[in-house]
Amino acid sequence: MAVSESDILRSEVRWAMIVGVAVAVIFAAVIYTGIELHVNPPSNIETIDPKALHLSNEFTESNLGTRVEPEGRITTRIVATQFAFDPPCVVVPANEPVTLRLTTPDVIHGILVTGTNVNTMIVPGYVAQVHTVFTKTGDLLMPCHEYCGLGHSQMWATVRVVPRESFRPDAEGRVACD
C-alpha cells in the first residue's frame, strides 16, 4: 500500500485541526461556566491557626451552626474533627444563598453533600468556604470524604434543608436542628 509522505502529513494536519477544535470547545465550556454560571472551585486562601480555634472569635463552640448575620447573609459554620462534625446537624433554608464556612483543628478532612455540587477539602490552617443554594428540601448526607484516621467511616453530618417559611431564626439570628 503506497501512502506518500505528503499524504500522511496532510491527514495528520487535518486531524490536528479537529483536535484543536475539540480542545477549544472544552476550554470555552469551562470559561463560560466559570464566568457566566459562577461555577468556580472554592479558593479563598483564608488562614486560621488550627491549634487555637477555640480562641478564635468565629469558630468557638457557641458560634457554630447556622446564623442569619446582621446584614442578612446566611452563614453556616462547622468544625470538622476526628471523627465528628460540630454541630452534627445543621439547618439551612431552601432557595436562598447560603455560605458554608468550615475548618479543622486536627487533620485533613473534606465534605460533599449528596445530591448537590457542594464539595470542598478542609485543610488544617485554612477556612474552607462554599457559596451555594440548596434547591431540594429534606435531610441530606454530609460525609467526611477524605481519610482522616481509623474513625473516618463513621464521620458524617446531616444538612437539613427546610422551606423558607419553616426557617425561623431566634433573637440572635441562629437556627439549630432541635
Added chain:
Amino acid sequence: MTSVARLTKAHLWIAFAAFLVACVFGIWQMWARSPLATPYVIAEHYFLSVTAHGVAMAFVLTTFFIMGFGYFTAETALDRPLPGKPWAWAGFFLAVAGTLMAVAAILSGQASVLYTFYPPLTGSPFFYLGLVLVVVGSWIWCILMIVAMREWKGAHPGAPVPLAMFATVANAIMWLWTTVGVAAELLFIVIPASLGWVDTVDVGLTRTLFSWTLHAIVYFWLFPAYIAFYTMAPQAAGGRLYSDMMGRLTFVLFLVYSLPVGLHHLFMDPEHSTGFKFVQMSLTVLVAVPTLLTVFTISASLEIAGRLRGGRGLLGWIPALPWDRPMVLATGLSFVMLFFGGGGGLVNMSYGLNALIHNTSWVTAHFHLIFGGTVVIMYFAICYAIWPRLTGHEAGTQDAQRLQLWLWFVGMMIMSLPWHWLGLHGQWRRVAQFDYTNPIIAAWGPWVTTSLVGGILLFASAVVFVWNLAALRADRKAPVAPFAFATAVHQPARVPASLNGFGLWNVLVLVLMIAAYGWPIAQFFVLQPPHAVVHRVDRGG
C-alpha cells in the same frame, strides 16, 4: 535470549507478585463496602488493606515493571549491551529493600496512611524511608536509560534514536522531574515529622509538593502502554507505524504537559487561588492533545494492517485485523477503556465541574479504568510479547492469553462503570462500610454488589495471567526470533535535533514549572500559614 533477561525477569516477577497480592486486598475492600456480610472488617484492617493495595499497585507494580521493560527496550531497540548492568542490579536490590521495609511497616499496622500519605497524619518512618529507597532505585534506572541513549548516539552520529528508546528516555527524564515534588515533601517535611524531629507541618505546602508528583506519576505508569501502541501493536497486526514523527511529538508533549498540571488534584482545596487553579486547568486541557494524536496514529497504523490483510470499505479493515493476537486484542480493548476513562477524566479536569465528583467513587472509577484498564492490560500484552525472548519458551497456544485479556476487560468494565454512577450520586471514597439502612445509601446497594462481580472477574484474570507466565516454562523450547519493534511507513533517515534529544524540552519544562508552580509553592514561604500538629497513626493517635 537477551543478556538482560535475568534482570528484566527479576523486575517483572516482583511487579506481578505485588500485583497479585494487591488484587486480593482490592476484592476484599469491595466486599466490605457492599451490603454483603464480610469477614474481618474492622477499621484497622480496612485502612491497612487500602494502604497496601495502593502502594503495591501504584508504586511497586508500576516502578518495577517500567524498570524491567526499560532495560529490555534499551538492549533490544538499541541493539547493544546495556551499560552499567551492575548498577542496574544495585538499583533493583535497593528498590526491593525499600519495598520490604514499606511492606513490613504497612502489615504491622504502623503505616495506615494510604498510598497518598497526606500529613499531618503520620506513620512509621520505615514506611517513608522504604518509599524513598524505591524512588532512589528508579533514579538509577533513569540515569542508565539516559546513558544508554547517549552512548548509542555517540556511536551513530546524526541517526534518529529508535522510537521505543526515545520514548523510554522521555519517561526517564519525566520521572526525574516528577519525583522532585514528593522527594522534597518526604525529605524536608514528612520524614523529619515521622522521626519526631518536628511537631508541626505546613499542610498546604505538603499537599502542593505532592500534587507536583501526583499527575505526572500517572504518565510515568502510562508510557509503557503508549510505547506498545506505537512500536509493538502495528508490528503485531502485520502493518507499519503510520508516522514515526508523530510518535516523537506525542512523547515530547507528555514530558512537557504532564508536569505543570498537578494543581488540578487540588481544585477543591482552600490553600490555592482560582487564578493558579485556572492556569493549571488550561495546561491540563492540552495534555489531552497527545492522547488524541495517538488515537489517530494508531488507528491509521492498524488500518494499514487491516487493508494489507484484505479489509475493504470504510470500516472493513477492522474485522480484517488479526484479533486473535494478544497484542492486537489488548490494544483494541485498551482503546475502548481509554474512551470511557478519558471521558470521565474530562469531567475531573473541568475546574468547577470537579465539585460534582471530587473524592467520590467517580474518581476511583476513573483511575481504575485508565490505569488498571487501559495501561495494565498493555503491561499484560507486553509481557506476552517479550516473555518468549526472556525465557526461550514459546507458548503452544494463545487461548489462555486471550481468555485472560477478555476477563480483565469485562471485569474492569463491570467494576468501574457502576462506580461512575455511584460517584455521580454522591458515594464517597475511602470508607470501610456504608450504613445501608439509610435510604439514600440503600439505593446504591445493587450497584456496589455488581461492581464486586467485576472485581471477582479481575481477580480470576490476574491468576490466569501469572499462571500464563509461569506455565510457559512447560511449553516448547524454541529458537526465538530476535525481537523487532515496529517500523514506520516512511522510516526517517534523519529527524530534527529537537526530536532526537531532550535539551530543548527540559528548558521548556523548567519554564512551565516556574510559571505554574513558582508562586503556588512560594506563597507558603511568604504567607507563613499556621502549621498543624502531627497526628501519629502508629502510636494510637
